[in-house]
Amino acid sequence: MSSQTLVELRDVNFAYDSRPILKGINMDFPKGKLVAIMGLSGCGKTTILRHIGGVLKPTKGHVKVDGQIIHELDRQGLYDLRRKMGMLFQFGALFTDMSVYDNVAFQMREHTDLPEEVIRDMVMMKLRAVGLYGTQNLMPAELSGGMARRVALARTIALDPMLIMYDEPFAGLDPISLTVVGNLIRRLNDALGATSIIVTHDVQESLKIVDYVYFVSNGAIIAEGTADDIIASDEAFVRQFVHGQMDGPIPFHFAGGDYKQGLNLQAG
Amino acid sequence: MPVKKSIVGLGHRTVNTVWRLGFAARFFALTLMYSGTSFRRFGLTIREMFFSGVLSLIIIVVAGMFVGMVLGFQGYETLKRYGSESALGSLVALSLVRELGPVLAALLFASRAGSAMTAEIGLMKATEQIDAMELMAVNPIARVIAPRFWSGVISMPLLSCIFSFMGVFGGYVVGVVAIGVDEGSFWSQMQSAVDFQHDIMNGLIKSFVFGVAVTVISLFEGFDAPPTAEGVSGATTRTVVESSLAILMLDFILTAFMFRGD
Numbered sequence: 001m002s003s004q005t006l007v008e009l010r011d012v013n014f015a016y017d018s019r020p021i022l023k024g025i026n027m028d029f030p031k032g033k034l035v036a037i038m039g040l041s042g043c044g045k046t047t048i049l050r051h052i053g054g055v056l057k058p059t060k061g062h063v064k065v066d067g068q069i070i071h072e073l074d075r076q077g078l079y080d081l082r083r084k085m086g087m088l089f090q091f092g093a094l095f096t097d098m099s100v101y102d103n104v105a106f107q108m109r110e111h112t113d114l115p116e117e118v119i120r121d122m123v124m125m126k127l128r129a130v131g132l133y134g135t136q137n138l139m140p141a142e143l144s145g146g147m148a149r150r151v152a153l154a155r156t157i158a159l160d161p162m163l164i165m166y167d168e169p170f171a172g173l174d175p176i177s178l179t180v181v182g183n184l185i186r187r188l189n190d191a192l193g194a195t196s197i198i199v200t201h202d203v204q205e206s207l208k209i210v211d212y213v214y215f216v217s218n219g220a221i222i223a224e225g226t227a228d229d230i231i232a233s234d235e236a237f238v239r240q241f242v243h244g245q246m247d248g249p250i251p252f253h254f255a256g257g258d259y260k261q262g263l264n265l266q267a268g
Numbered sequence: 269m270p271v272k273k274s275i276v277g278l279g280h281r282t283v284n285t286v287w288r289l290g291f292a293a294r295f296f297a298l299t300l301m302y303s304g305t306s307f308r309r310f311g312l313t314i315r316e317m318f319f320s321g322v323l324s325l326i327i328i329v330v331a332g333m334f335v336g337m338v339l340g341f342q343g344y345e346t347l348k349r350y351g352s353e354s355a356l357g358s359l360v361a362l363s364l365v366r367e368l369g370p371v372l373a374a375l376l377f378a379s380r381a382g383s384a385m386t387a388e389i390g391l392m393k394a395t396e397q398i399d400a401m402e403l404m405a406v407n408p409i410a411r412v413i414a415p416r417f418w419s420g421v422i423s424m425p426l427l428s429c430i431f432s433f434m435g436v437f438g439g440y441v442v443g444v445v446a447i448g449v450d451e452g453s454f455w456s457q458m459q460s461a462v463d464f465q466h467d468i469m470n471g472l473i474k475s476f477v478f479g480v481a482v483t484v485i486s487l488f489e490g491f492d493a494p495p496t497a498e499g500v501s502g503a504t505t506r507t508v509v510e511s512s513l514a515i516l517m518l519d520f521i522l523t524a525f526m527f528r529g530d
Binding site: 055083 | 388391392395396397399400402403404405406407411
């Protein structure tokens, strides 16, 4: 593992019961870079993220974060490493019984002995960084989808993590919120000097901001490269995905058997 | 082969039940293991006591009062046949302190606070709040489960006492104020019949055991619920059914040990 690589996946295999989800995944996430993992829903993208976060253990291979093999760590070691990570969940996963302020302050209170005045200043700075200063007294139910995602982002960066993971950060956002969240992800990555991993199927927004892309299909990497490489790719699946074509390697119709037979019609 | 199918189905259900019992036992052990936070940061437990205990007060007070009033009427009717109306106070108090207080307060607690706990934990899981906490290096058992567990265990005996107190008051209102049983004999018979160690302490032990059972069932069902609307609603129903059965079964076992008629 080079000193410039923060996260490394080597020959990672994973299966639920006997159903293979990941098949020999190799990936590198260099320090300070913003890397996207793209693919269809259910192709194994989020499973990769869960391996990096130490939620799942590979059946074969390993995931190394900051030089440590994740699945070999004990609970305390894993928690120590997770304190240096942040994860933004698909719909924010804000604590619904806490205000915006308490959500952002959560990790500071849990992991530090900072006095409340310092925590207050830090919360205000984080909220200001995501453009939501003034919302500290609101409850999550009072926020729009885009605002909730930004509050969750403020909570994710509360302790200035070295690695930030985003699970479908653009899902369900309006075009303005989409641009705002996209720009924030890039700006925060550069400002914090962090390494970011985005799992997404939003091609247009993510190709604008990422440094490198891995394309995953059926649990394996089928293409990788910079945004320009991906746009110019000849790979049929990548072309269908990037340009949103209805038919191609991923067929429009589900393999549901003989349609005519299903309607009790004579063949031919 | 319907016979074979039903045998296979029965086998599956049995294995599944044993697995779940094992998970529940492990969950309970982990809750006890990670209980330190609940006492070091007692504010977390106090906050949960407000939601499970204080917000259950109204239903406990009202139900206790009515149960006591019914006991007053029924007890008077029966005792009158033997000319022992003056024993009404001891009948009301013993029934409440030994049985009805702990059991009914626990049943009400299971349907009011237990179901709310299950739904809350189940929804936290469905909306990835539990996963988020775990990924923030905060142990959800220590931060979410243990404070709720201790809040239930502490609240339950207190609620049971309040239930019995209100029941005695209800019995007094009906027996002494409405029917006209002699006030002096009502209280003096009660005082001489109720033994602190044998009746009150045993009642408190019962409610403590019910508190442990109800909160463990409620929290486990929430934590184990499939993260869907159907999963959470099913878990909430199971909480009420399993808690009620557990309370009645435990009550039988505890009563058999405590009041054997020696």
